Amino acid sequence: MNNFKTIFEEEPKEERIAKRMARSGLCSRRDAEKWILAKRVIVDGIIIETPALKVNEKSVILVDGKAIPEKDKPRLWRYHKPTGQITTTRDVRGRITVFDSLPKEIPRVVSVGRLDYDSEGLLLLTNDGELARQLELPSTAWIRRYRVRVYGRPQQKQLEKLSQGVTLDGIKYGTLDIKLDKQGPSNAWLTIGLREGKNREVRRLMESIELKVMRLIRISFGPFQLGNLEAGQIEEVKPTSLKEQLGIFSNKPGNFAKAQQRKSSIQKTRNKTKNADYSGIKSGS
DSSP states (O other), rough: OOOOHHHHSSOOEEHHHHHHHHTTSSSOHHHHHHHHHTOOETTTTEEEOTTTEEOOOOOEEEEETTEEOOOOOOOOEEEEEOTTOOOOOTTTTTOOOOOGGSSSTSOOOEESSSTTTTOEEEEEEEEEHHHHHHHOOGGGGOEEEEEEEEEEEEOOOHHHHHHHOOTTTEEEEEEEEEEEEEEEEEEEEEEEEEEEOTHHHHHHHHHHHHHHEEEEEEETTTTTEOTTOOOTTTEEEEHHHHHHHTTSSSSSSHHHHHHHHHHHHHHHHHHHHHTOOOHHHOOTO
16 A cells, blocks of 8 residues: 555544644654654643544544644655754754744655765755655655765675675664766765665765765655756746655556666666756866
């Protein structure tokens, strides 16, 4: 079954309280569970202590005494995150967050995954926490693709070893799609595709072969491309396009998912990377 399809269902139905809170755009499901355990959530006048409680459209839900937002239709935005922004709602060090930088007309949103403070490029934002969770799941198998400038001279044997998956400091990293695009006198440009996106994964993998990441740009997340977005620019994915890509109109996979299934080799994926739109990202920069 298409897991995305249930997110877009409009008919009232029962669902777990944590999921309902996430779908309101108030927080992620994980945060909702933490708030419930901290006894910050009241349902129909009763403080609840379990995220397993089921609610419906008639349930009155309060967090810290305030009603949660009305559930809106799931929406998705492409945001070109510049360096120097942190992907959290607040920062104890006072650094600028992604959410501080959004236009006022953008509703409350959560990010689909994160990008490091020093990383840049495509960051997906949504008003639906459950949609964010589904997009992040490894089972979705969507490739996150990056353009990476490193200091040093990558060796083909090293890249081939990384592409097969490695274990570093007890952490297992899956297979990669990795390609050397350009080698300069002291630095090189790589294109790297991965499906999990563990914390600082690209940087740690490069450090393992004694390469220092100088610039890291996410250029795509599944079917969604950075394209021509300027740094700091945000653009909503059209509802029809969003549903098509997620396969909402039927029980079959979306356009992108079907394309993924047809790709039976890494070489085909590399060919797609070669033809991707890198507008505004110059290898010599």
